[in-house]
Amino acid sequence: MKKRKFGRWLLSFFAVFMILGSLIGSPVSAAENNRLPYSIIPVFPENQDKDVSQYISITSKNGVNQQISFQLANNTKAKQQVNMKILNAYTSPNGIIQYETKKTEDAMIIAKEYEMKKYAKIPKSITLNAGQVKTVKVDIDIPKIKGSVLGGIAFQITEKDSQESNKKGVTFSLKNKINTIYGIAVHSSKNHKAKFSFGDVFVDPMATYYAVRLPITLHSPLIIHNANINYKVSHKGKKLFFAKKSMKFAPMTKTNFSIPFDYKEIKQGEIYTLKGELTYTDSSGKEHIQKFEKDFKYEKDGTTNNIKNMLKAPFDNSHSWIIYILLLFLLLLILFYLRKKKENEAEKAVELAEETLLNKDYEIAQLLVNKLSKRSKQREILQIRLNAVREAIQNNQIDSEPQN
Template identity: 25%
Template sequence: MSFFKKISVLFVSVLFFSATVAGLMSKSASAAELNFSVTSVLPDNQIDKKQSYFDLKMKPGQEQTVYVMLDNATDKKVTVMVSANEAKTNINGTTQYDKNKIERDSTLNYSLEDIVTVKNKVVIPPKKKVKLPVHLKMPDKEVKGIILGGLSFQQKESELDQAEKDSAKENGMSIKNRFSYNLAMSLKMTDDQVEPELVLNKVEAQSINARTVITANIQNTQPMLMNQLEVNAFITKKGESEKLFKKNMKEMQMAPNSNFNYQIPLNGEQLEAGTYTADVTAKSMGETWHWKKDFTISSDEAKQLNKADVDAKDDSINWTMWILIAVGIIIVLLLLLILVRQNKNKRRS
């Protein structure tokens, strides 16, 4: 077989293999999608009736039960795990309604988790619907702003594991996916306006996902959503004007009474010990906040972060490498010298 024929056969084989794997992956992914649907039953005190999430106007001390319809369209029973969660802001500047490990903010006085009572497990028979009651008990004291959170629904882990085993037997391949449905819930008592306020807390260097970043902790101290948030930040050496690291992000959103670490990447640059200044500007809700905060990186901290950073560019001289290269060059020169002498001796003889 000629060289070009071998290349053609190899190319067709790779295409066939890629198409086969793609087909199996699409089957596994579709099998792993949600096996149930979630629909809110909106009550009379729904503020915005065009929304599908709960947006309720309530009174101090009021108790109310709202309902969520869970629909199982499959031929097998579906066990759904349910949780009520307070809204938080993740590191990407997005409001998160699911169950997570983000710490509760110090300014949050009333959490949806303390207001909602709901079953943590619901079994939906095959081809059936279940009307799930969600009980609300508002604080006795009048609260300004909104109490925001969500209801999270996810199929029981053991049922998903079994479905994946069945899929692996059928397709010869299994992909582990986990999907959840999050239904937002916003509660408020008054229409009084809340003045927006953002605060810059600690600025420091951290290692996140094996990469060094400067984090500026921004906090929303008020019970209101901060929409269309834009943050522009840059880092300089203290007393200098050169922008060493910078980042600008738009269209973020912060949950009420929450905080998040705005990340400024180093993009592989080495972090030096010293004192730096973070210059941060935030814009949202027609307001602008501007902060400057100094922070110090110790020598040990810089070494540890640079060592852990997989993208860090090492600008130091690698003496070991240069010594090995020099030794190699010397050996080659010696060998050439020996060969030249041997050649001369042969000619003389």
């Protein structure tokens, strides 16, 4: 009875974790297609930039009006519906380029003419029969425009998986959304100097820590892959913490860059200073530096007690520390469950061999016992019992041999 309850509890926990993972999971990159139930191959156009092979990249001084194709293949034996949508490119508060359908409070495009959704069209979905391959065409019509327009195309399926445990009456169904995103960049020119501005810093209380938000706006239509930000936070002349982080920027975007308040406490109403510099390298290899210095303070209604900072790591919307702990806990549970399962199977096989005293049952039991960990005490006990079974079988064979 206890084993049945444990199995049901484990399966329930696993189901909840998988559902949670499907809600917060990050997009799957194109390099992982070989593990997906479908595969996508971009058909690079004739005017594809020769030095780019990871995504669609076209440079044209007169704009672009053409079709881009993708080959979709169903790698399963069941019918699949692949949903598709156009995405804009934003600069994430964590300093990376992310592809989304719309802006957020902390990530936005400052000029609508740099939204890819405005220029690209794609069918909402496509149905693939088992093993079928189809070509999907994307219409792109971008007029002559300064700099670069960046976006992406998301291919998504909802994978249903029904599973049944070894125990009677325990079933569950999982729905896992799988995303594959391909980037699309159209350039009229890449030779521009980037211009940044920095807004007023504010404190953003999160669930378990405090984020210092530095608004950074890129006023240039450039894709920047090689920026770095160095910063330090001080209080009354004392340096509290500092860090350096690499950043990427999508064209004409604003982000509220997230800096974890990496100190033991933050005092309400008192002034702190965020000081640093942002460096990037332009297309000619020249390094540019823009400095910033901003004062900020944390104010909250109610008491003015000092607030303890419980977490010093940056918050990530897609992979928070809670998920990593749950994943580790789940992994340990699965390993424990599998070990117990192997031990139970080996023990039952030994019991059967003890009852029948047949070579066939003995060999099966020995095989299962050998699969147990060599450091397992259970293996040692079962091996002793198997040795006794082997001796009994040998004695029976001797007794049954005809006497001359």
